Amino acid sequence: MGRALRLGNPRVSREKLYGWGRTAPSVADVLEPTANDISGLLRTSTHVLSRGLGRSYGDAAQLAGGLVLRNGAMTVMDEIASDGSVWVDAGVTIDDLIRVGLPQGWFVPVTPGTRQVSIGGAIAADVHGKNHHVDGSFGHHVRSLVLATPTGTLTCGPTERAELFWATVGGMGLTGVVLRAQIQLLAVTSDKVVVDTTRFANLEAVMHEMQSGDHRYRYSVAWVDCMTTGSAMGRAILTRGDHAEGTGERHAPRDAKIGVPFSAPSGLLNGLSIRAFNELWFRMAPKQRHGEVQSIGAFFHPLDGVRDWNRLYGRRGFVQYQFAVPDAASETVVEAIKLLAESRVPSFLAVLKRFGDGTPGPLSFPMPGWTLALDLPVGPTALPGVLDQLDTLVLAAGGRVYLAKDARLDPATFRAMYPRFEELLQLKQQIDPTTVITSDLARRLELIRK
Numbered sequence: 001m002g003r004a005l006r007l008g009n010p011r012v013s014r015e016k017l018y019g020w021g022r023t024a025p026s027v028a029d030v031l032e033p034t035a036n037d038i039s040g041l042l043r044t045s046t047h048v049l050s051r052g053l054g055r056s057y058g059d060a061a062q063l064a065g066g067l068v069l070r071n072g073a074m075t076v077m078d079e080i081a082s083d084g085s086v087w088v089d090a091g092v093t094i095d096d097l098i099r100v101g102l103p104q105g106w107f108v109p110v111t112p113g114t115r116q117v118s119i120g121g122a123i124a125a126d127v128h129g130k131n132h133h134v135d136g137s138f139g140h141h142v143r144s145l146v147l148a149t150p151t152g153t154l155t156c157g158p159t160e161r162a163e164l165f166w167a168t169v170g171g172m173g174l175t176g177v178v179l180r181a182q183i184q185l186l187a188v189t190s191d192k193v194v195v196d197t198t199r200f201a202n203l204e205a206v207m208h209e210m211q212s213g214d215h216r217y218r219y220s221v222a223w224v225d226c227m228t229t230g231s232a233m234g235r236a237i238l239t240r241g242d243h244a245e246g247t248g249e250r251h252a253p254r255d256a257k258i259g260v261p262f263s264a265p266s267g268l269l270n271g272l273s274i275r276a277f278n279e280l281w282f283r284m285a286p287k288q289r290h291g292e293v294q295s296i297g298a299f300f301h302p303l304d305g306v307r308d309w310n311r312l313y314g315r316r317g318f319v320q321y322q323f324a325v326p327d328a329a330s331e332t333v334v335e336a337i338k339l340l341a342e343s344r345v346p347s348f349l350a351v352l353k354r355f356g357d358g359t360p361g362p363l364s365f366p367m368p369g370w371t372l373a374l375d376l377p378v379g380p381t382a383l384p385g386v387l388d389q390l391d392t393l394v395l396a397a398g399g400r401v402y403l404a405k406d407a408r409l410d411p412a413t414f415r416a417m418y419p420r421f422e423e424l425l426q427l428k429q430q431i432d433p434t435t436v437i438t439s440d441l442a443r444r445l446e447l448i449r450k
Contacts, residue, residue, distance in 0.1 A: 012029045012067075013031075014029060015027065015028065017051070017054065019054065019057050019058045019060065019061065019062065019407065020054065020055050020056065021058060021313075021319055021320055022315075022316075022317030023058070023318070024058065024059050024062075024407055026062045026440055027065070028049075028062065028063050028066050028067065028068045029066070029067045030051075030067075031068070031069055032070045032071075032073045033069055035074050038069065038177050038179065039153055041067065041069065042150045042176075042177070046066070047067065047436060047438055048063070048066060048067045048069060048437055049063040049173060050068075050069045050090075050120060050124075050177040051068050051070050051173075052090070052091070052118030052120050052124075053116050055116060055117050056121070056125060056404045056405070057404065057405045058405065058406045058408075059407060059439065059444065060173070060403060060404055060406075060439055060440075061173070061439070062439060062440040063439050064443075066438070071089070071091035071120050071177075073091065074090050074120075074179065075091045075092055076092075077096060077097075077100060084185040085182055085183065085185070086101070086182070086185060087180055088180065088181060088182075089119075089180055090118060090119055090120030090123075090177070090180065091119075093115065093116060093119070094108055094111055094112075094114075094115045094117050094119070097119075097183070098111075098252055101185055103249070103250050103251070103252065105187060105250065106188065107243070108183075109135055109141040109184060109185060110136070110138040111127075111129045111301070112128065113129075113300070113301060113351075115304055116304065120173075123138065123139065123145065123168065123178055124168070124170070125172065126169050126170030126364065128371075130219035130221045130353060131220075132354070132366060133214055133220065133353075133354040133355060134218050135218070136366075137169075138169075139170060139359050139361070141185075142157070142158075142169065142182065142183060143157055143158075143182040145165065145180065145181040145182070146178070146179040146180040147164070147168060147175065147176040147178055147179065148177040149175065149432060150431070150432045151430075151432070153179070157182075164427060166361040166364075167423070167424050169361050169364075170359060170361045174424065175427070175431065176432070188250070189245050189246050189250075190243065190245060190248070190250060191249075191250040191295065192243075192244040192246065193241045193243060193295075194242055194293060195239055195240070195299060196241065196289065197237065197289045197292065198237075198287070198288050199236075199238075199282070199286065199288070200235060200238060201231070201232060201235055202231060202232055203233055203234025203235070203333070203334055204234075206222050207352075209238060210222060210352070210354055211330075211354070213240075214240065216240075217240035218243070219240060219242065220353065221238075221239055221351060221352070221353050222236045222239075222351070222353070223281070223350065223351060224236045224351070224372075225278045225282060225350070226346075226347040226350045226374065227275045227341060228341060229338075229341045233341055234337045235282060253296055254297065259306065259308050260307065260309055261308075263311045263313075263314050265314060266314035266379065267379060269312060269313055269346070269348050269377045270379070271380075274346040274347070274348050313348075313378070314379075316377070316379055317378050318375055318376055318378055319375075319383070319407055319408065320405040321373070321374045321401065322372065322402040323371065323372060323390070323402070324365060324366055324371040324402070325370055325394060325397040326367055327368060327369040328369075329397035329398060332393050333370050333372055335393055336374075336390055336393060336394075339390065339393070340374070340386065343386050345380050345382050345386045346380070347375055348376075348377065349373075350373070350374050350375070351372070352370065352372050354369075354370065354371075355368060355369055355371050362420035362423040363403065363418055363424060365402045365404075367399070367400075373405070384408075387408065391409070391413050395413060399417070401413075401417060406441070409444075410445075411445050414447070424447070425447075425448075
């Protein structure tokens with residue numbers, strides 16, 4: 001498709017960079033280079049990090065005092081091959097892939113809750129979606145990638161330099177700068193999804209249904225109310241679906257029509273407002289509805305309908321805490337919801353999904369079992385203590401926290417959750433011996449050799 005943006009004389013600007021949660025900004029020099037510039041920058045710079053659209057929630061795409069390379073100038077997309085594979089630059093977004101691919105009968109194999117993620121970022125965070133229990137994470141559908149490192153540019157894939165490839169998938173950008181990648185798309189015949197929705201009175205009921213019935217659907221996700229206690233604790237709305245069959249035209253999702261122009265007053269999303277919203281949301285959902293036809297945008301990316309929705313959390317921002325635990329530790333999900341409900345720390349959005357196998361990478365997040373993602377507004381005095389308690393629960397269950405969402409893990413907890421991190425350090429010593437590539441997250445977690 002060949003859309004390319006080129007900068008003749010790229011300029012460095014000094015900027016304050018945030019994660020999507022807007023909690024821990026840092027200042028860095030920012031540059032939007034072409035792919036041809038990157039090798040030289042890696043050889044001549046002291047500390048460098050590649051950044052996509054900044055949709056990681058914490059500090060993974062920040063580098064205080066260093067040079068941050070935005071991949072917005074790397075936007076070439078080749079023609080989609082007859083088998084659905086396509087080579088794209090790292091700055092191409094999931095939104096771009098959908099807009100180009102869907103009219104031709106191709107959809108992204110894995111999408112998170114937003115289309116506004118660059119392919120480089122999707123690989124670095126190894127994003128997952130509602131279909132992990134069937135299709136795995138984004139990295140499972142990357143055939144090959146071109147990676148610029150301080151010691152040279154390499155091509156790698158699942159069968160070529162596999163160790164480097166899997167360390168890069170989910171490696172949080174610490175192995176190098178992804179320049180291009182070959183993605184295997186999913187064949188579809190329509191731009192619609194057939195959706196079944198069921199309302200459940202409590203967490204136990206929805207978890208039982210997901211464990212026993214999710215295999216019948218490609219996509220599954222449950223909204224969970226973390227503000228209720230007693231017999232209604234964790235009441236939920238489960239939506240599951242599959243791509244519809246069709247023969248007509250396939251249209252890409254529409255752009256957002258509304259946006260949040262400024263940060264909302266701090267405290268707007270509090271226990272009272274969130275409890276009221278949850279009550280309304282739960283009551284509005286059908287007790288049971290089968291075969292509803294929804295657009296791809298409505299089913300996969302409802303929040304993309306509002307630009308800059310993170311501003312609703314106010315200037316203090318929010319923490320998204322996402323963890324995964326194995327099936328044998330499903331009680332951890334129950335204990336986490338109970339902790340939130342009893343502590344009265346409000347969670348505006350709680351999403352429960354099933355996971356399949358992770359990747360062979362040392363920082364792979366998924367594991368067969370459960371994942372729960374929580375949006376927690378900053379402000380309640382009990383929040384830091386509740387997050388520490390959640391860490392303890394997850395660690396005791398043999399689980400881990402998703403680094404693309406993390407903003408506050410400590411080094412000891414990280415190392416316990418990701419015991420294979422040394423494998424990444426050993427590989428990094430070969431391709432980045434002076435630790436040119438790093439990030440605020442890597443520094444905080446001591447995921448670098450000093």
